[in-house]
Amino acid sequence: MPEVTIYTRKYCGFCGQAKALLLSKGVAFEEIAVDGAPDLELEMRQRSGGRKTAPQIFIDGTGIGGYDDLRALDRDGKLDPLLGLSDRREADESRGAEMIESVIILGSGSAGLTAAIYTARANLQPLVVEGRAAGGQLTMTTEVENFPGFPTGILGPELIGQMRAQAQRFGARFVTGDATAADLKTSPLSLTIDGETYRTRSLIVATGADARLLGLESERKLIGHGVSTCATCDGFFFKGKEILVVGGGDSAMEEAVFLTKFASKVSVIHRRDKLRASKIMQEKAFKNPKISFVWDSVIEEIWDPARGKVERAVLRNLKTGAISEVRCDGVFVAIGHVPNSRIFREQLEMDANGYLVTLGGTSTSVPGVFAAGDVADHVYRQAITAAGTGCMAALDAERFLERSAH
Ligand code: NAP
Numbered sequence: 234m235p236e237v238t239i240y241t242r243k244y245c246g247f248c249g250q251a252k253a254l255l256l257s258k259g260v261a262f263e264e265i266a267v268d269g270a271p272d273l274e275l276e277m278r279q280r281s282g283g284r285k286t287a288p289q290i291f292i293d294g295t296g297i298g299g300y301d302d303l304r305a306l307d308r309d310g311k312l313d314p315l316l317g318l319s320d321r322r323e324a325d326e327s328r329g330a331e332m333i334e335s336v337i338i339l340g341s342g343s344a345g346l347t348a349a350i351y352t353a354r355a356n357l358q359p360l361v362v363e364g365r366a367a368g369g370q371l372t373m374t375t376e377v378e379n380f381p382g383f384p385t386g387i388l389g390p391e392l393i394g395q396m397r398a399q400a401q402r403f404g405a406r407f408v409t410g411d412a413t414a415a416d417l418k419t420s421p422l423s424l425t426i427d428g429e430t431y432r433t434r435s436l437i438v439a440t441g442a443d444a445r446l447l448g449l450e451s452e453r454k455l456i457g458h459g460v461s462t463c464a465t466c467d468g469f470f471f472k473g474k475e476i477l478v479v480g481g482g483d484s485a486m487e488e489a490v491f492l493t494k495f496a497s498k499v500s501v502i503h504r505r506d507k508l509r510a511s512k513i514m515q516e517k518a519f520k521n522p523k524i525s526f527v528w529d530s531v532i533e534e535i536w537d538p539a540r541g542k543v544e545r546a547v548l549r550n551l552k553t554g555a556i557s558e559v560r561c562d563g564v565f566v567a568i569g570h571v572p573n574s575r576i577f578r579e580q581l582e583m584d585a586n587g588y589l590v591t592l593g594g595t596s597t598s599v600p601g602v603f604a605a606g607d608v609a610d611h612v613y614r615q616a617i618t619a620a621g622t623g624c625m626a627a628l629d630a631e632r633f634l635e636r637s638a639h
Contacts, residue, residue, distance in 0.1 A: 235293040235317055237262035240277040242287040245457065247300035249390035250372045251288045254303060256394025259401075260316050292316065308409065333421050333432045334360050336630050339412055340439035340573075342369020343616045344606025346396035347623030348437045348630075353403035355631045360433075361400065362426055364411045368393040369441050370463075370607070371616055378469065380616055389466075392616070412440075417580045417599045434637070435601045435630040438581075438589060439623060440573035442607040442614070446566055447479065451535040459543030460535060460564045464488035465615065467563075471495050474562035477502055477546055479532060485567035486514040492565065493523040500559065502527045504551060527559075535564055572608045586611065595626040601637070603629050 237255060239262050241248035255262050267274040267287065281289040281296050290297050292315050297303060306312040336352050338345045341363040352359040371377065371389035378386040387395075401407070410427035417423075421432040444462035446452055452460050461467040464478075468491055476496045478489045481503035489499050501518065506528040508515050518524050527548065533556070534547040545560050572587045582590040582598035588611050589597055589604040597604050605626035606619035 234261070235315070237316070238265060238291040239263070240265045240267055240273070240281075240287055240289040242266070243268045245287050248288040249388055250368065251290060251300040251303050252388075253368050253372050253390030253394045253397075254300075254307065256391065256398065258313070258316060258318060259398060260318075333434060334358075335433070335634060336360070336435045336437060337362060337422075337424060337431060337433040338437045338439060339424075340364065340369065340441055340606065340608075341367050341393075341397065341407070342439065342441050342606060342619060343371055343393070343396065344441070344608075344619035344623035344626070345369070345437070345439035346393065346400050347620040348439060348605055348627040349400035349405040350396065350403060351624050351627030352437075352630060353400055353405040355627070356404075357631065357634070359400075359405050359437075360431070361405055361407045362412060362424075363407055363409050364440070366443075367409070368397075369619075370444075377466070377616065379465070389616075396620075412576055415576050415580060417577070417602055420601075422599075422601060435603070435633055437595075437603045437605055437623075437626045437630055438574070438577065438597070438608055439605045439619075439626070440608045441619075442570040442572040442588075442611075444566065445569045445571055447532060447568070449532070449535065451538050452532075452564070452566070454538035455535055455541075455543055455564075458541050459562065460566065462566050464491045464565055464567075467565075468492050468495050471563050473497050475560060476500070476563045476565060477532070477559065477561045478565045478567055479503075480567040480569070481505060481508040481510060482567070482569060483510045483514050484569065486510040486518045488565050488567045489524050490514075490517050490521055493521055496523065496563075499524045500527055500561070501525070502530050502532060502546075502548065504531050505529060529553075532564070570607070570611065570614070572611075574608055595622055595629050601630075601633055603633075 277289050335357045336359045338348050338359050338361045349359050349361045371393045376386045377389050412424050412426050414425040421434050422436050424431045472495045474496050475498045476492055477500050478485050479502045489501050492499050529552045530548045530550050532546050533549045536545050543563055545558050548557050574587045574589055589609040591604050591609050595603040603626040605622040607614050
């Protein structure tokens with residue numbers, strides 16, 4: 234095995250993703266945390282030709298760059314040879330043209346990987362399709378403190394890496410690619426993954442949902458450094474701080490109320506002068522003394538990406554055009570989620586927001602197709618509930634396959 238070294242910083246989403254990718258391949262690495270250690274920071278810069286950003290990854294002493302570079306090598310099939318592993322796409326290549334899978338799992342977050350563990354243990358040899366954002370939302374979080382079984386917490390990417398290793402141990406196979414089309418009217422079901430057709434007798438859709446973002450460059454740079462899309466995940470880090478919450482729906486109200494447990498002050502920034510949230514959620518927010526509202530306003534800019542932390546935000550009043558600045562330590566964006574269900578439009582029943590509708594257990598409107606995790610859940614959206622429905626989908630798929638074999 235080659236020697237792998239990775240320089241990391243605290244609360245660095247891409248560091249977590251890089252570690253998750255390496256862990257998922259069963260590769261051990263030495264982690265060098267550079268926070269508060271100027272000598273190590275200098276060493277990282279010197280070894281990487283002056284790069285200041287983390288992670289910086291080295292394989293047998295050769296710098297390969299950051300997470301994007303690692304991922305690009307993996308996508309091009311060049312990473313496994315560098316790591317001394319046999320070809321990761323083995324599963325893909327060994328498929329005969331006529332091969333029909335028992336179960337394909339779309340998605341490799343906590344729902345997909347739990348479904349993989351269960352179906353693999355049931356000897357169904359599941360094929361897990363990992364999309365571009367392999368590992369799901371947990372790979373974008375830092376410390377996970379509410380997943381049962383980890384009393385001192387666990388890093389999101391590590392949790393995902395462990396789940397993946399567990400699924401592999403029981404024989405789950407993985408392919409990297411994005412599903413771009415599906416035909417669920419045929420039997421077996423048919424999927425197009427990176428231009429190739431896959432056929433399967435059952436399908437578990439665990440493609441998750443992406444938090445909608447404002448689309449600001451500063452927001453992108455500060456995700457994980459004061460900008461967050463999940464109060465349950467990150468609220469704890471804002472004890473005694475001042476926070477902005479963007480949005481006027483149920484999610485924004487729920488997050489604002491939850492955040493008052495930690496923050497000294499929460500200001501809700503909403504683009505209109507009326508909330509979209511349900512009456513009960515509105516009332517909860519209005520009567521909370523720590524919450525105030527800034528109406529008819531949007532965030533134009535978040536400072537300071539150069540300092541790697543949130544210090545203030547620039548607001549614009551949409552009615553008057555007035556620009557103002559507000560001091561804050563964190564920005565929680567709660568303007569909704571977009572379930573990754575696009576390829577199933579017209580084929581699977583979904584609600585007005587695109588969430589898949591499940592009918593008893595995890596069954597969807599097409600026999601043999603099951604849904605798990607956030608793609609079918611806009612209410613709970615937790616790693617543990619996604620894992621729970623992933624388990625349910627696996628059992629439902631197993632029973633479906635048993636029934637259809639007779
Ligand atoms: P939502 O209801 O779609 O609300 C999104 C909010 O964000 C709206 O107020 C919207 O403003 C605002 N917004 C959207 N895009 C924006 C942008 N680019 N810039 C600024 N503001 C923007 O989403 P949600 O709150 O996540 O709720 C989704 C679904 O889950 C809803 O059906 C909700 O009831 C449900 N939910 C339920 C619970 C619960 O029951 N406990 C909790 C959370 C969510 P406008 O109002 O101007 O459109």
